[in-house]
Amino acid sequence: MATTTATVSITSSDLTPGSPLSVSASTTLMQAGLTTGLTQMETGVIDLAVSTEFRIGPLATQVSGSAHDIGSYLYLCNKSTDGTYWIDWGIHESVIGLLYAGDWMFIPWNASDDDAAIEIQANTGTNSIEWAFFNSNFVLPTDAG
Amino acid sequence: MATLTPTLTLTSTDVTSDELNFSVTDSLTVTGDTVSLSRVALSTSDLTLFASSSYSRSYVYLKNLDNSIAMDIDFGTTASFNLAAGEFAFFPWHGSQNILAVADSGTPLLEYALWEA
Numbered sequence: 001m002a003t004t005t006a007t008v009s010i011t012s013s014d015l016t017p018g019s020p021l022s023v024s025a026s027t028t029l030m031q032a033g034l035t036t037g038l039t040q041m042e043t044g045v046i047d048l049a050v051s052t053e054f055r056i057g058p059l060a061t062q063v064s065g066s067a068h069d070i071g072s073y074l075y076l077c078n079k080s081t082d083g084t085y086w087i088d089w090g091i092h093e094s095v096i097g098l099l100y101a102g103d104w105m106f107i108p109w110n111a112s113d114d115d116a117a118i119e120i121q122a123n124t125g126t127n128s129i130e131w132a133f134f135n136s137n138f139v140l141p142t143d144a145g
Numbered sequence: 146m147a148t149l150t151p152t153l154t155l156t157s158t159d160v161t162s163d164e165l166n167f168s169v170t171d172s173l174t175v176t177g178d179t180v181s182l183s184r185v186a187l188s189t190s191d192l193t194l195f196a197s198s199s200y201s202r203s204y205v206y207l208k209n210l211d212n213s214i215a216m217d218i219d220f221g222t223t224a225s226f227n228l229a230a231g232e233f234a235f236f237p238w239h240g241s242q243n244i245l246a247v248a249d250s251g252t253p254l255l256e257y258a259l260w261e262a
Contacts, residue, residue, distance in 0.1 A: 004157035004165065008235050010206060015147040015175060015260075023182060023258070025208045025233040041160050075155065077169055088239070091224035097237035098202060104169050105236040106153050110227045132155070132167075 001036040004029040004134060006073065006106060029073050031136050038073070043132040045079070048087060048122040056118045057109070057133045072135035074118055077104035079128040087122045087129065101127070149173040149204065149260055151235055173204060177261025182206075184256050187216055187248040195244040195259055202240055203261045208233040211253030219245040228255075237262075 005028050012021040029038045048054055056074060078087060080101035088095045089105070092115045099105060099120075109118060120129065152170040178200060185192065195205070209216055209228045218234070219225040221242030228234060230253075238244065238259075246255055 002157055002160040004155065004160050006233075007154045007156075008151065008206075008233055009154075010149060010151045010235070010258075012147055012149045012175070015149065015179060016181070021149075021182075023206065027232050030229070038160075041157075041165070075153065089237075091220065091226070094220060094224040095239055095241065096220050096224065097239045099237055102171050103173070103237060104151070104153060104171055107234040107236050108226055108228055108232050116224075134160075 003037045029134050038134045039136045041134050045130050048127045050122050053121045072109045074109050075106050075132040077130040079130050085125040085127050087120050087127050089120045147175045149175050175260045180259040182258045186252045191245045191247045193243050194246045197243050200240045203238050203259050205238045206235050206258045208256040214251050214253040215249045217247050
């Protein structure tokens with residue numbers, strides 16, 4: 001099994017005068033409920049035109065076994081350089097947040113059902129989106145049609 | 146107005162034949178409220194961590210400090226993800242629905258922070 005490690009650090013020298021912020025957290029990407037690492041990784045870059053929706057990762061019905069037990073992780077980065085460009089990200093039809101040019105995010109995600117799909121949509125311009133998805137037991141569709 | 150610098154690093158020597166060693170950073174401007182790094186013991190009842198009525202567009206950091214118990218992070222009533230033991234998340238939040246946290250069992254500790262853009 002693969003060992004993949006994610007580390008986040010968050011720093012600020014001027015958020016609180018006299019008390020610099022320095023947070024660090026690290027986790028090994030594991031299969032849900034297990035001590036074995038995730039085995040599969042998909043990465044890509046897409047140019048997302050304004051008003052276009054894009055689904056990241058598989059639907060729950062494309063994941064074998066009990067979907068609730070599939071641990072997954074999602075990385076998204078808006079590589080656009082125009083500061084007025086942004087996309088929204090959400091779970092199914094619920095918009096959770098806005099990812100502006102240069103911003104990134106990293107979350108665990110469990111494919112509880114098809115309505116838990118991660119979706120992004122560009123709202124200004126054509127955004128260049130870098131993404132990576134880590135999981136296990138993702139079954140590639142047998143019928144591309 | 147302050148500057149927040151988040152950095153993510155992803156590494157693996159064996160997830161593919163091509164070693165993964167990747168880092169991305171950002172420079173975020175914090176203009177509004179801040180919830181400094183804090184900890185709370187969850188229960189199996191919903192806890193409103195961040196109310197949409199109190200915050201606008203923000204950046205959120207969450208980490209499950211427990212070594213065995215998972216927790217659900219809910220966005221209103223229709224969307225959620227599961228934060229397993231030891232896992233963290235960093236994401237932008239629109240502030241359009243409450244963020245709630247609930248333990249799968251027991252009283253695991255959640256570490257959290259918020260910075261309003």
